[in-house]
Amino acid sequence: MKHTNLKQIYTTLLNEFGHQDWWPADTPFEVVIGTVLTQQTRWTNVEQAIANLKEHGLLEPETLAQAEIELIEELVHCCGFYRQKASRLNNIAKYFADKGIENVFSVPTDELRDEMLSLNGVGNETADSIVLYAANKPKFVIDAYTSRIMNCLGINGNYIRLQELFEQELPTNVDLYKEYHALIVEFAKTYCGKKRCGECLLLPDAAKV
DNA sequence: CACCAGGTTGACC
DNA sequence: GGTCAACATGGT
Numbered sequence: 426m427k428h429t430n431l432k433q434i435y436t437t438l439l440n441e442f443g444h445q446d447w448w449p450a451d452t453p454f455e456v457v458i459g460t461v462l463t464q465q466t467r468w469t470n471v472e473q474a475i476a477n478l479k480e481h482g483l484l485e486p487e488t489l490a491q492a493e494i495e496l497i498e499e500l501v502h503c504c505g506f507y508r509q510k511a512s513r514l515n516n517i518a519k520y521f522a523d524k525g526i527e528n529v530f531s532v533p534t535d536e537l538r539d540e541m542l543s544l545n546g547v548g549n550e551t552a553d554s555i556v557l558y559a560a561n562k563p564k565f566v567i568d569a570y571t572s573r574i575m576n577c578l579g580i581n582g583n584y585i586r587l588q589e590l591f592e593q594e595l596p597t598n599v600d601l602y603k604e605y606h607a608l609i610v611e612f613a614k615t616y617c618g619k620k621r622c623g624e625c626l627l628l629p630d631a632a633k634v
Numbered sequence: 635c636a637c638c639a640g641g642t643t644g645a646c647c
Numbered sequence: 648g649g650t651c652a653a654c655a656t657g658g659t
Contacts, residue, residue: 461641464639465638465641504657505655505656506654507655509643510654548641549641549642550642569639
């Protein structure tokens with residue numbers, strides 16, 4: 426079994442890129458909306474869609490839940506997959522409007538994760554992003570970049586396996602989880618293309634123990 | 635013009 | 648458990 430030095434890698438990334446301070450949003454519910462909109466989509470497009478929703482006062486569970494699907498489709502069109510995203514957002518808004526966002530978030534971490542997973546359009550990464558960045562509970566977010574980098578370092582495994590690896594090797598800390606995931610994304614966007622794998626500045630720190 | 639983006643789902647093996 | 652097409656716009 427291979428080992429990595431995930432703490433060392435974190436330090437390297439932080440020194441290289443500085444604090445990312447994710448997730449950019451005014452409210453927790455805006456984070457929830459963002460997690461769905463950003464699926465397979467550039468963040469600049471998400472910002473536009475969020476601005477559109479905000480203009481129409483649809484960045485709250487109650488109003489978004491009652492909005493016309495056609496209008497939501499129009500506002501999130503720039504994010505792609507706009508039909509499914511519109512209906513999923515509307516459905517998610519109904520869930521939060523019905524339960525109350527404070528109530529939704531005031532359950533134990535794993536319970537919240539399961540609740541989010543039960544919503545259509547919310548898979549592993551989106552559920553964990555909501556748990557971590559909207560509810561401020563400790564769940565390490567794995568994404569395609571993280572998997573790619575770990576594979577690059579010789580660590581393979583499915584989502585849960587990689588998540589357990591990070592959560593076991595790192596101290597349970599919300600701010601650390603937030604910053605680490607953000608740093609991985611910023612690093613990978615520049616240095617780890619799907620086909621390209623440039624000189625990896627992580628390799629020295631990822632050496633086997 | 636081809637490829638990719640801060641994925642998820644349902645069908646199938 | 649894993650793989651795959653479908654979902655769709657916008658940037659390089």
